[in-house]
Amino acid sequence: MQRRAGGKGGLIMTIVYSDREDEAAAQVPMRRIKFTVNGEKKIAEVEPRLLLAHLIRQGLRLTGTHTGCDTTNCGACTVLVDGQAVKSCTMLAVQVDGHEIQTVEGLASASELHPLQEGFREEHGLQCGFCTPGMMLAAKALLDRNPDPTEEEVRWALSGNLCRCTGYQNIVKSVLWAAAKLRAQAPAD
Amino acid sequence: MSQAVDEIKIGGLGASRKRVEDSRFIRGKGNYTDDIVLPGMLHMEILRSPLAHARIKSIDASKAWDIPGVHLVLTGEMMATRNLAWMPTLSYDTQAVLATDKVRFQGQEVACVIADDPYIAKDACEAIVVDYEPLPVIVNPAQAVADGAPVIRDDKDNQPDNVIYDWEVGDRDGTDRAFASADLVSKLELHYPRSHPSPIECCGSIADFNRATSKLTVYMTTQAPHIIRAAVAMVAELPEHMIRIISPDIGGGFGNKVPVYPGYVCSILASILLERPVKWIEDKSGNLISTGFARDVYLKGEMALRRDGKILAVRMHTDADHGAFFSDAQPSKFKIGLMHSAFAAYDVPVAHLTARGTYSNKAPGGVAYRCSFRVTEAMFFQERMVQAAAADLGMDQAEFRRMNFVPDDAFPHRTPFGFLTDSGQYAKCLEVGLKAIDYDNFRQQQAQARERGRLLGLGISTMTEPLGAGNSREYDILGIKMFDSAELKVHMTGKAIVRTGARGQGQGHETTWAQIVAHELGIPADDIVVEEGDTDTAPFGMGTYASRSTPVAGAAVAMVARKIRAKARKLAAHLLEVSEEDVEWELGRFYVRSAPDRGVTIQECAIAAYANMPDGMEPGLDATAYYDPPNLTWPFAVYIVTVEVDPDTGVWDVLNMVAVDDCGIRINPMIVEGQIMGGLTEAYAMSNMQFITFDADGNCVGSNYMDYLLPTAWETPGFELHSEVVTPCPHHPIGAKGIGECAAVGGPAAFVNAVMDAISATGVRNVDMPLLPDRVWEAITYRRDVSGAPPVRSDD
Missing domain, CATH: 1.10.150.120 ([2Fe-2S]-binding domain)
Structure with a gap:
C-alpha cells in the first residue's frame, strides 16, 4: 500500500507497508496537514500520533532539530511555532496544521548568519x-x-x-x- | 625573501582560535548518527526487562511478527544459535546481549524488533509477551556478600558468590606500623553515588552489511571506533578488514560511549540477516537504565596523623558495585581503575588500599564518566578525608594541605601507591585560589554570620590526577596497549590533513590539532583539516576518554609534524643549495644560517616534495606517528567554593566558586576554559542533584530526565577561572597536560566540603552526595550522618 500527498513543490511522504494480506495496514488512519516551515509552504499526510519532532527530522529531513530525551526536559528539539519556543517532541504533527514552524535551518539567510x-x-x-x-x-x-x-x-x-x-x-x-x-x-x- | 610567521596570527599554540566545527553545528548541519539515512534502512527497537532479577519462563513474540511492517524479531534464543547471546566485556567478563536464562537488572535487553519505522518497531515490542518468575534482588555490596545471597552470575562457571575481585595495592605492613605510632587516626565512611554520564544524545548505531562485498559498515556513537572494530571482529567473528566503524558527530560522550552495548550487536546481526541497513537509536530511558553508569563506590578511609598535622599513613578500603556484568572500560591491570592515584599530591609516606568489586541487580558499567578510571572517586575520597582530618586536628583547612603537599623541589615524586608524579607547584596554586576567594575575610564573615544563625561554609579541594592513559608498560585494554596515533599529509600547495586515532565529542579536536601542526610547521591552522572517527582512514588509536586526547593523540600530532619538518629540512637544503647542517628553522621557514635572508617557506618545501625533490628522495610529504607516552600527565587543580545553607530547609546556594587549573601549556585557552566550566558544572550536578538510585526491588530511580536531575542555566552557578600557574609537562612534546575532566574530578569535594563546613557545628561528619535539601536538613536537625546508599528509604 502506498500513499502520496502533496503536489508541485510539496512534501511527499511515502510509507510502504509489507502486504500480509490483512486489513491492518489499510486501517492506519492518516491526516493531511498544511503548514509552513522556514517560510516554505508544505503539505503532509501523517499518522495522528506522529510527533512534530519526527515530522521535522524524518519527514522534512531537517536534522538540525535533535531529539534527546522523550520527556520534554532536554529541549534539544526546540523549534519555533508561530514564534513561540516549543519542544517539538511534545507536540503532535497534526497540531501544526495551519501554523508556521521555524527550525535552526531557517535562522541564517543565504549570505549571513543570524x-x-x-x-x-x-x-x-x-x-x-x-x-x-x-x-x-x-x-x-x-x-x-x-x-x-x-x-x-x-x-x-x-x-x-x-x-x-x-x-x-x-x-x-x-x-x-x-x-x-x-x-x-x-x-x- | 620569506619571513617567520606570527604564531598567534596563524592560529598556533596559545591562540584562542574560534572553533572550526562550530560552522556546521550552528547551522544545524552537524551529522550525528540519527541524522544518517541509508537507502532501504530499517529501524530497530529494544524490549527491556521491567524486573531487576527474574527467570524467563517464556517469550511469545508471535503477535509482534504479525504486525505489518515488522521484518524481524530477535530473542536471546535466536542469538544463542549464532553464539551471540553473550559477548565479552572490556574487563574480561561476559555480558548478555539478549537475555536467555534470566534477566539480571531492570532495563536489560530481552528482545528486539526490526521494522519499517520506529513507531511500528515500538508497537511490536509492546506485543511481545514475556513470562517472568521474579527472584530476590541485590542492590548494594553488603547484600551481595551477605550469607545466603542469591548468586547473580550463575551463568558462569567458577563463580560461587557475587564477588568479582579482591584487589590490593600499597604496603600493608608498613601502613599498619605507621597507624600504630599515630597520635590521631581520622576515619571517614561514605558512598559516592551511582551517576550516569548522560550525554544529551543517546547511543545508537546503523549497521550496513553488504552481502556482495562482505563488508560491514557501522555508523555508531562511539568514542573509541578502533576498539569497537576489534570487539566486533571478536564478537561477530567477522574479519577485521571487512569491518568499517564510522563515528560521526557525537552529541556528548563523557565515557558513556566507550563500551560495546547489546544494541550495537543486535543491529549488526539484524543487518547481516536482513541484508539491509538497520538503525537503532536508543531512547533516554534506555540510555539511563542500561548503559554505562559511573561511580557507586563505598569508602572506608583512615588517616594516621601526627599531632602537628603531618600525614603519616593512609588506609583505604573500597567496595564497588559493578552491576550485573563487569563491563567497566578499565586498564586491565587495575581492577578498581586508578583509585590508587589518591593522595598523589600529598607527601604520604606509606599507604594501603584494598578494593572489592561485587555484582548486583543493577545496570552494568562503571565507566570513566569525565574521569580517568575511578580517579573521580579517588580524589573525592582523598579530599573528603583531608577535610575530616584537618577538622579532627582542629587545623585550618588550607594550612593542613600546605603542610602536607609534595613540595615543588621534590619531583619526580613516587606516590605511596607507586605512581610517579613529575612536576607541579601545588602551594602556589592554592595561594592563588585563597587570594581569589579572599580566604581570611571570608572566615571572618563566616564567624560573624554564625553568631546571627546564618550558616556560611567554605570548601577546598586540591588534587593532582593522572591523565592520558597511558604508557604501554602499564596500560592496556584487553591487552591492546594504550598508545595513540596521528597521520599528517601535506598537499603540494602547502595545505594539509591530519587524522588521529582519537575521536572528539565536543572537545574541539578539529580546531586544536590544527593548532599543534601550525605550531610545529608554521602552516596556518586554517589550511589544515582534521578528520577522525573512520577506521578505514584514521590510523589505529584507542579513542577519546580519560582526558587522554591531548596527552597522547595530541602528542602524536606534534611528533608527526616533526617528522614532516625533518623531511622538509632536506627539501629546503636542496632548494637553497646548501647542506642540511647549514639550514636553520624558524616558524614557517628554513633559512641559511650564514645568510638568514635566504630562505624557503614550508609551503615551498611542500611543492618541492611533489615537483622538485632531490634525486633519490621518496616523493610526497606524508607521515604517521604512533606515540607511547613515557608517563601520565599530572595537571593540578585547586577548587574553592563558598556556600550558604538555609538551616530551615537544607537548601544551599553557591556564593562563589574559584578554579585554579595548572594544566601546563594551553593549546587553545578558550577551549580549555570551556572544558573547565563544563567539568565544574558536572561537579556541581553530582554534589547537588544528579544521581541514580534503586529501591529494594531493583527499580531504577532516575530513569528519565524528570527523575534524573541535571542542572539548567538557572541553577548553575558562575565560575571564576584562574590560569596564572603554568607548569609545563616535562615529557609531553609541547608541555600540555589533560584538562577535560579535572574540574569534574576535583570539583565535587569542594562543594561537599563547603556544605559540611557550613554545618560543622552539628558534629556531622558526612552527608552522602547529592546533598539534597532533605539530607542536609536531616543532618542539621538530627545531628547525624546521612547515608544515600541504596535501597532508597521508604516512608513506612
Missing part, C-alpha cells in the same frame, strides 16, 4: 553541538520579545534546555552578544 549563530561561535557557546539548535531557538524566542535581557532573564529563558558540555556560562554570554548585535542593527526609533 547574530545568535555568530554569538555562539564568538563566545564558545557550544561544544558537542547537540543542544545548540534548541538553545538558539529558545534564545530567539526570548530576544524577539525582550531585545535587552539581563543575564538572569537569559538564564531563566534557557532553563528548559539542557547542556552537558558548557556549563551555560558561555551560552549566556553568546545570547547577550547576539542581543547587543541585534540592538545595534535595529533601526533607530
Whole structure:
C-alpha cells in the first residue's frame, strides 16, 4: 500500500507497508496537514500520533532539530511555532496544521548568519553541538520579545534546555552578544 | 625573501582560535548518527526487562511478527544459535546481549524488533509477551556478600558468590606500623553515588552489511571506533578488514560511549540477516537504565596523623558495585581503575588500599564518566578525608594541605601507591585560589554570620590526577596497549590533513590539532583539516576518554609534524643549495644560517616534495606517528567554593566558586576554559542533584530526565577561572597536560566540603552526595550522618 500527498513543490511522504494480506495496514488512519516551515509552504499526510519532532527530522529531513530525551526536559528539539519556543517532541504533527514552524535551518539567510549563530561561535557557546539548535531557538524566542535581557532573564529563558558540555556560562554570554548585535542593527526609533 | 610567521596570527599554540566545527553545528548541519539515512534502512527497537532479577519462563513474540511492517524479531534464543547471546566485556567478563536464562537488572535487553519505522518497531515490542518468575534482588555490596545471597552470575562457571575481585595495592605492613605510632587516626565512611554520564544524545548505531562485498559498515556513537572494530571482529567473528566503524558527530560522550552495548550487536546481526541497513537509536530511558553508569563506590578511609598535622599513613578500603556484568572500560591491570592515584599530591609516606568489586541487580558499567578510571572517586575520597582530618586536628583547612603537599623541589615524586608524579607547584596554586576567594575575610564573615544563625561554609579541594592513559608498560585494554596515533599529509600547495586515532565529542579536536601542526610547521591552522572517527582512514588509536586526547593523540600530532619538518629540512637544503647542517628553522621557514635572508617557506618545501625533490628522495610529504607516552600527565587543580545553607530547609546556594587549573601549556585557552566550566558544572550536578538510585526491588530511580536531575542555566552557578600557574609537562612534546575532566574530578569535594563546613557545628561528619535539601536538613536537625546508599528509604 502506498500513499502520496502533496503536489508541485510539496512534501511527499511515502510509507510502504509489507502486504500480509490483512486489513491492518489499510486501517492506519492518516491526516493531511498544511503548514509552513522556514517560510516554505508544505503539505503532509501523517499518522495522528506522529510527533512534530519526527515530522521535522524524518519527514522534512531537517536534522538540525535533535531529539534527546522523550520527556520534554532536554529541549534539544526546540523549534519555533508561530514564534513561540516549543519542544517539538511534545507536540503532535497534526497540531501544526495551519501554523508556521521555524527550525535552526531557517535562522541564517543565504549570505549571513543570524547574530545568535555568530554569538555562539564568538563566545564558545557550544561544544558537542547537540543542544545548540534548541538553545538558539529558545534564545530567539526570548530576544524577539525582550531585545535587552539581563543575564538572569537569559538564564531563566534557557532553563528548559539542557547542556552537558558548557556549563551555560558561555551560552549566556553568546545570547547577550547576539542581543547587543541585534540592538545595534535595529533601526533607530 | 620569506619571513617567520606570527604564531598567534596563524592560529598556533596559545591562540584562542574560534572553533572550526562550530560552522556546521550552528547551522544545524552537524551529522550525528540519527541524522544518517541509508537507502532501504530499517529501524530497530529494544524490549527491556521491567524486573531487576527474574527467570524467563517464556517469550511469545508471535503477535509482534504479525504486525505489518515488522521484518524481524530477535530473542536471546535466536542469538544463542549464532553464539551471540553473550559477548565479552572490556574487563574480561561476559555480558548478555539478549537475555536467555534470566534477566539480571531492570532495563536489560530481552528482545528486539526490526521494522519499517520506529513507531511500528515500538508497537511490536509492546506485543511481545514475556513470562517472568521474579527472584530476590541485590542492590548494594553488603547484600551481595551477605550469607545466603542469591548468586547473580550463575551463568558462569567458577563463580560461587557475587564477588568479582579482591584487589590490593600499597604496603600493608608498613601502613599498619605507621597507624600504630599515630597520635590521631581520622576515619571517614561514605558512598559516592551511582551517576550516569548522560550525554544529551543517546547511543545508537546503523549497521550496513553488504552481502556482495562482505563488508560491514557501522555508523555508531562511539568514542573509541578502533576498539569497537576489534570487539566486533571478536564478537561477530567477522574479519577485521571487512569491518568499517564510522563515528560521526557525537552529541556528548563523557565515557558513556566507550563500551560495546547489546544494541550495537543486535543491529549488526539484524543487518547481516536482513541484508539491509538497520538503525537503532536508543531512547533516554534506555540510555539511563542500561548503559554505562559511573561511580557507586563505598569508602572506608583512615588517616594516621601526627599531632602537628603531618600525614603519616593512609588506609583505604573500597567496595564497588559493578552491576550485573563487569563491563567497566578499565586498564586491565587495575581492577578498581586508578583509585590508587589518591593522595598523589600529598607527601604520604606509606599507604594501603584494598578494593572489592561485587555484582548486583543493577545496570552494568562503571565507566570513566569525565574521569580517568575511578580517579573521580579517588580524589573525592582523598579530599573528603583531608577535610575530616584537618577538622579532627582542629587545623585550618588550607594550612593542613600546605603542610602536607609534595613540595615543588621534590619531583619526580613516587606516590605511596607507586605512581610517579613529575612536576607541579601545588602551594602556589592554592595561594592563588585563597587570594581569589579572599580566604581570611571570608572566615571572618563566616564567624560573624554564625553568631546571627546564618550558616556560611567554605570548601577546598586540591588534587593532582593522572591523565592520558597511558604508557604501554602499564596500560592496556584487553591487552591492546594504550598508545595513540596521528597521520599528517601535506598537499603540494602547502595545505594539509591530519587524522588521529582519537575521536572528539565536543572537545574541539578539529580546531586544536590544527593548532599543534601550525605550531610545529608554521602552516596556518586554517589550511589544515582534521578528520577522525573512520577506521578505514584514521590510523589505529584507542579513542577519546580519560582526558587522554591531548596527552597522547595530541602528542602524536606534534611528533608527526616533526617528522614532516625533518623531511622538509632536506627539501629546503636542496632548494637553497646548501647542506642540511647549514639550514636553520624558524616558524614557517628554513633559512641559511650564514645568510638568514635566504630562505624557503614550508609551503615551498611542500611543492618541492611533489615537483622538485632531490634525486633519490621518496616523493610526497606524508607521515604517521604512533606515540607511547613515557608517563601520565599530572595537571593540578585547586577548587574553592563558598556556600550558604538555609538551616530551615537544607537548601544551599553557591556564593562563589574559584578554579585554579595548572594544566601546563594551553593549546587553545578558550577551549580549555570551556572544558573547565563544563567539568565544574558536572561537579556541581553530582554534589547537588544528579544521581541514580534503586529501591529494594531493583527499580531504577532516575530513569528519565524528570527523575534524573541535571542542572539548567538557572541553577548553575558562575565560575571564576584562574590560569596564572603554568607548569609545563616535562615529557609531553609541547608541555600540555589533560584538562577535560579535572574540574569534574576535583570539583565535587569542594562543594561537599563547603556544605559540611557550613554545618560543622552539628558534629556531622558526612552527608552522602547529592546533598539534597532533605539530607542536609536531616543532618542539621538530627545531628547525624546521612547515608544515600541504596535501597532508597521508604516512608513506612
